[in-house]
Amino acid sequence: MRQNLAVRNLKAKPVRTGILILLTALLSLMICGGTLLVASMRSGLASLEARLGADIMVVPYEAKTKSNLENIVLQGNPGYFYMPVERYEKIASLDGIAQISAQFYLASASSGCCSIPVQIIGFDPETDFTITPWIRRSYAKQLQTGDIVVGNDLNAFVGDTLQFYGVNCHVAAKLDKTGTYYDSAVFTSVETIRQLIASSLEKGMNDFSDIDPQSVVSTVLINVAEGYSTEEVMNDINIHVKKVKAVQTKEMISGISASLKGTSDLIGVLIVVVWGLGVVILLLAFSMSVNERKREFAALRVIGASQRNLASLVMQEAVLSGLAGAVCGTVIAVMGITAFHTAIEEQLGLPFLMPSLGKQMLTSIISIAAVLVAGTAAAAVSAYRISRIDTALILRGEQ
Amino acid sequence: MNVTTKQLTKEFPRKSGGSNRFTALQPLDFTLESGKLTVLMGRSGSGKSTLLNLLAGLMHPTAGTVMVGETDLYAMPDRELSAFRNQHISVIPQGQTAIYSLNVLENVLLPITLNGTAGTSEIAYAKQLLEQLGIAELADVQPSELSGGELRRMAIARAFVRRPEIILADEPTADLDDENTKIVFESLKSAAHNGAAVLMVTHENGAEQYADRLCVMKSGVLTDAEE
Ligand SMILES: Nc1ncnc2c1ncn2[C@@H]1O[C@H](COP(=O)(O)OP(=O)(O)O)[C@@H](O)[C@H]1O
Ligand SMILES: [Mg+2]
Numbered sequence: 001m002r003q004n005l006a007v008r009n010l011k012a013k014p015v016r017t018g019i020l021i022l023l024t025a026l027l028s029l030m031i032c033g034g035t036l037l038v039a040s041m042r043s044g045l046a047s048l049e050a051r052l053g054a055d056i057m058v059v060p061y062e063a064k065t066k067s068n069l070e071n072i073v074l075q076g077n078p079g080y081f082y083m084p085v086e087r088y089e090k091i092a093s094l095d096g097i098a099q100i101s102a103q104f105y106l107a108s109a110s111s112g113c114c115s116i117p118v119q120i121i122g123f124d125p126e127t128d129f130t131i132t133p134w135i136r137r138s139y140a141k142q143l144q145t146g147d148i149v150v151g152n153d154l155n156a157f158v159g160d161t162l163q164f165y166g167v168n169c170h171v172a173a174k175l176d177k178t179g180t181y182y183d184s185a186v187f188t189s190v191e192t193i194r195q196l197i198a199s200s201l202e203k204g205m206n207d208f209s210d211i212d213p214q215s216v217v218s219t220v221l222i223n224v225a226e227g228y229s230t231e232e233v234m235n236d237i238n239i240h241v242k243k244v245k246a247v248q249t250k251e252m253i254s255g256i257s258a259s260l261k262g263t264s265d266l267i268g269v270l271i272v273v274v275w276g277l278g279v280v281i282l283l284l285a286f287s288m289s290v291n292e293r294k295r296e297f298a299a300l301r302v303i304g305a306s307q308r309n310l311a312s313l314v315m316q317e318a319v320l321s322g323l324a325g326a327v328c329g330t331v332i333a334v335m336g337i338t339a340f341h342t343a344i345e346e347q348l349g350l351p352f353l354m355p356s357l358g359k360q361m362l363t364s365i366i367s368i369a370a371v372l373v374a375g376t377a378a379a380a381v382s383a384y385r386i387s388r389i390d391t392a393l394i395l396r397g398e399q
Numbered sequence: 400m401n402v403t404t405k406q407l408t409k410e411f412p413r414k415s416g417g418s419n420r421f422t423a424l425q426p427l428d429f430t431l432e433s434g435k436l437t438v439l440m441g442r443s444g445s446g447k448s449t450l451l452n453l454l455a456g457l458m459h460p461t462a463g464t465v466m467v468g469e470t471d472l473y474a475m476p477d478r479e480l481s482a483f484r485n486q487h488i489s490v491i492p493q494g495q496t497a498i499y500s501l502n503v504l505e506n507v508l509l510p511i512t513l514n515g516t517a518g519t520s521e522i523a524y525a526k527q528l529l530e531q532l533g534i535a536e537l538a539d540v541q542p543s544e545l546s547g548g549e550l551r552r553m554a555i556a557r558a559f560v561r562r563p564e565i566i567l568a569d570e571p572t573a574d575l576d577d578e579n580t581k582i583v584f585e586s587l588k589s590a591a592h593n594g595a596a597v598l599m600v601t602h603e604n605g606a607e608q609y610a611d612r613l614c615v616m617k618s619g620v621l622t623d624a625e626e
Binding site for chain 1: 448449452455457458477478480481482483484485486490492493494495496497498499500501509510512513514557
């Protein structure tokens with residue numbers, strides 16, 4: 001019955017209960033939503049790091065201006081640049097290189113020759129160490145000439161045929177979501193992309209009209225050998241190989257890391273402010289709710305409720321309304337982020353990858369627990385005060 | 400069960416502050432006997448409610464003891480004292496004491512449902528009490544819709560519902576008409592004659608005729624009225 005009385009009390013005051021639920025919902029929305037947002041940006045960044053997957057990226061000198069490079073490599077605006085393969089060979093001969101592989105870029109045009117406008121990235125299956133491990137997760141076989149693998153966001157499916165510069169390509173696999181621009185890119189082996197580059201030249205649709213597709217690369221990815229520092233190898237390349245620029249991939253994504261930090265700090269501050277205010281309002285709300293019912297609590301004492309009974313009644317009301325609010329807020333946060341994550345991603349301009357369902361659940365449960373702790377702590381003050389009331393004195397007062 | 404006080408005393412700090420204390424109940428040796436309706440009269444402010452609250456275990460005495468049967472009320476921790484009050488002592492306090500989220504019948508049954516569930520016979524008895532007090536048709540109504548007199552009768556029914564051994568009523572007929580006053584007096588009297596120890600504080604003229612024992616409180620001193 002005492003459990004029931006708490007429910008009855010909540011039902012009897014729908015407005016007051018509604019405000020309590022709304023408040024706790026706001027708290028859980030903030031903490032769950034904020035945590036999921038930050039976690040999604042973090043895993044987006046981690047995923048980008050993994051896709052870059054190399055210590056050093058070498059690009060032709062012409063592409064070195066950071067904005068150009070970032071545009072293509074980080075933001076995924078379709079683009080391309082080339083350098084002679086000799087530079088790759090020169091780099092490969094230097095000391096301190098554990099893994100090295102070239103990549104080949106081509107952007108498909110938005111009309112005419114091509115099914116869709118995308119960034120096409122070619123890799124060399126013999127040496128590649130960044131893209132292959134990731135493709136393996138969706139496609140175990142060797143890519144044949146003419147095979148392509150598409151990013152998760154592309155509207156193409158295994159078995160489809162896509163046309164680029166008049167060449168028919170067969171979709172062999174679709175990749176897992178990464179939350180980065182790689183989700184809207186197309187991957188293929190070096191032979192295939194060379195065909196595509198050649199075809200784009202034939203059609204006069206490539207900005208670099210005087211290249212030989214067989215003897216160019218776009219970027220060179222390097223993992224540094226043990227015993228060498230990244231700076232050392234990077235400087236070595238910049239000194240010994242002409243007309244290239246070696247950059248640390250960590251540095252390339254430092255801009256993204258910085259804005260991620262800025263955004264997550266902002267979210268953190270917002271959570272602290274809303275929680276600070278929310279807990280104060282909850283304190284007041286419980287205190288008011290208990291004060292206006294002083295006489296009822298005194299009546300319960302007369303009937304034989306103990307001090308503990310009164311405190312537990314207040315706590316039950318707090319837990320019930322807190323639980324309802326916390327669950328609502330959490331559900332809204334998870335559903336909201338799931339439904340609008342593309343829009344959020346565009347708004348933030350950061351790689352965005354929702355955590356796994358398990359992690360979402362865990363975050364929700366922790367958020368609900370945190371709101372319950374805050375709500376019950378705020379109610380505990382009133383519960384303690386009401387348990388100590390002077391029953392006789394209250395009964396003397398005017399009703 | 401009898402309720403017996405030994406040197407029971409209550410002092411309050413003066414409202415004006417200072418170290419000045421004022422004695423609302425002078426040291427009192429008194430027995431509230433079972434099977435009897437004891438009527439307590441006296442001027443407002445003489446200490447009647449103070450004594451009643453002390454007997455109910457609702458107000459810690461400055462000195463002295465209250466024994467209910469073999470039990471020393473104020474020697475128990477709050478939890479035991481509350482449970483003891485719930486089982487043995489019914490109080491009809493001054494003023495309104497409704498729980499507004501429950502309907503009238505649920506309010507009446509609350510002493511039982513506080514720590515358990517009401518059985519069919521208990522529910523039937525609660526309805527019978529409402530019937531006796533003339534508010535049977537209000538069983539499903541919320542207290543906010545009741546008049547002062549109806550609320551009071553609800554509180555009286557609630558005090559009777561556990562068939563308590565001790566009933567302490569503080570001006571139970573304050574907002575009742577003559578007819579209902581008579582009903583309340585008679586039910587208190589019959590509870591006493593069924594074995595309960597009943598104390599009724601009242602101003603009502605005519606209450607004397609129901610009394611098995613008539614006491615008067617004057618400035619914190621209780622005396623038996625001379626016949
Ligand atoms: N909680 C209290 N604090 C201070 N004074 C009180 C308190 N309760 C009662 N009194 C004082 O004790 C005296 C007796 O009060 P009370 O027992 O209520 O009188 P009665 O019920 O006979 O009208 C009054 O002077 C009253 O002001
Ligand atoms: Mg009084």
